[in-house]
Amino acid sequence: MQKNHKSIGLFGYHSIQYFTRELEKTIQWHKEKFGFVEIAKSSPEWEKKNGMRSVVLNGSGRLGWIFTEPIEKASSAGRYLNMHPDGVAFLNFKVKNLKNTAEFLVDRKAAFLYDIETHKSNNDGVWKEVAIATAIDDVGFRFIEENSYEQFAPGFIWTNKDAKDNLNPLGLDLGIDHVTCNARSMHSITEFYRHCLGFEQYWGIEFHTTHHTTEHSTGSGLESIVMWDKESGIKFATNQPLSPYFNNSQIEIYIEDNHGSGIQHIAIGTKNIIHAVSQIKERKAVFLEASDKYYQQLPDRMNTMNLKKINEPMDVIQKNNILLDGANGKYLLQIFMKEQSIQFDNKNYGPFFYEIIQREGDDSFGEGNFKALFDSIEKQQVADQRQEMRDRIDSLS
Numbered sequence: 001m002q003k004n005h006k007s008i009g010l011f012g013y014h015s016i017q018y019f020t021r022e023l024e025k026t027i028q029w030h031k032e033k034f035g036f037v038e039i040a041k042s043s044p045e046w047e048k049k050n051g052m053r054s055v056v057l058n059g060s061g062r063l064g065w066i067f068t069e070p071i072e073k074a075s076s077a078g079r080y081l082n083m084h085p086d087g088v089a090f091l092n093f094k095v096k097n098l099k100n101t102a103e104f105l106v107d108r109k110a111a112f113l114y115d116i117e118t119h120k121s122n123n124d125g126v127w128k129e130v131a132i133a134t135a136i137d138d139v140g141f142r143f144i145e146e147n148s149y150e151q152f153a154p155g156f157i158w159t160n161k162d163a164k165d166n167l168n169p170l171g172l173d174l175g176i177d178h179v180t181c182n183a184r185s186m187h188s189i190t191e192f193y194r195h196c197l198g199f200e201q202y203w204g205i206e207f208h209t210t211h212h213t214t215e216h217s218t219g220s221g222l223e224s225i226v227m228w229d230k231e232s233g234i235k236f237a238t239n240q241p242l243s244p245y246f247n248n249s250q251i252e253i254y255i256e257d258n259h260g261s262g263i264q265h266i267a268i269g270t271k272n273i274i275h276a277v278s279q280i281k282e283r284k285a286v287f288l289e290a291s292d293k294y295y296q297q298l299p300d301r302m303n304t305m306n307l308k309k310i311n312e313p314m315d316v317i318q319k320n321n322i323l324l325d326g327a328n329g330k331y332l333l334q335i336f337m338k339e340q341s342i343q344f345d346n347k348n349y350g351p352f353f354y355e356i357i358q359r360e361g362d363d364s365f366g367e368g369n370f371k372a373l374f375d376s377i378e379k380q381q382v383a384d385q386r387q388e389m390r391d392r393i394d395s396l397s
C-alpha cells in the first residue's frame, strides 16, 4: 500500500449539503431567486434509514445543492439543527482516487466520521465516499470518487435527470469561487486546512472599520486568512474578530447567531455579474448596499489601484450596488447578499449568506471592499439591535 501521498487529490466540488428546518420553503427560495432546478431527491428507503429527507437542485457549473431536513431528531440533520440555525453542514469534494485521499487523511490524523463506503449501480457504476470532521464546529467534509454511477448519489433518485447538465439561466455557471468560515479563533481552522488537508496560505488581511454609532464607540475589526489547495485551486477564507471592540465584530455576532463557528458565505462565480444580480434583484432577494460615498470615492480608488477602466458601465455597477476592486489593470466585481435570516425574516434561517463574483483577471478577495462590506453589515446589525430594543420596549409598555 503506497502511503505518503503528495496531495489530497481534490479536483473540484461535487455538491454542497445544506441542513434546513423547512425544506420546501428553502428549495423554493433557491429555485425562485437563483433559477436552480430540481434534479433528484432521496429515496423512501434512504429517508427511512437516515431519518432525513433531501432534494437536490442543479445550481451552477454542474454543482449539486443538496437540501436536507430532518424527519427524526436523532438524524445528523436533526442533531445539527438542534445546535445551529439552518446552514451549510457538508462540503462534498470530488477526488481522483478515494483510497489515496483516505490514506493521505489517515497519515495526517484526520478524524473520520465513517469508513470508506462503496456502492455499485446496475450499470456497473461505482461510488466511493468517506467523510471527516473538521475544525469548523459541526461542519463535515466528504470526499467522493465517482465513476459512471447512475444516480445523483447512493440513496437518491433522479426526478429530472435531463436538467443535470443545464446551465444556470441567470449565468451563475462558474461554480464555487470560495467558501468563507467564521470562528472566534481562526487558527485551529487554518491549521486544520494546513495539517489535515495539505493546504497552503494564499492571502491574509486585517483591518478595523470606522465608528458608526454615536451612542457608543464601536466599529470592529477582522483578521482573515485564505488557504488554498494549489492543485485544484480550491480556496477557503477564515475570519476571526479583531480587538478592540471584539464583541462588536460582525464575526462575533455571526458566531453568536450561528451558535458556534460555521460557514459564513459561499461565493458563486459568474461571467456576467450585472445580468445575474439584476435578475436576482427582480426576484426580490436582498443585497447589502454600499453607500453613495463608496461610489464617489471609486474614481480615486481606481487611480490608486492603477485601474484605468473597466468594461462594465459604471452607472449600472452603481445602480446594482456592485463593488469593484483590483490592481494593475485587472479587477473583480462582487456583491454580497443579506443573510438568509433577513431574506426569510426568520432567525431560524441563520446568518449564512451568498456572494456573487465576477473575476476579470484579479485573483484577490476584494481587500478594498472588505471595509465597505463590513460597514454595511454592521449598519444592518446596529439597525437590527435598535429594532430589537424598540420591540422589547414596546412589549413592556
Ligand SMILES: [Fe+2]
Pocket: 178, 180, 265, 267, 355, 365
Ligand atoms: Fe467572499
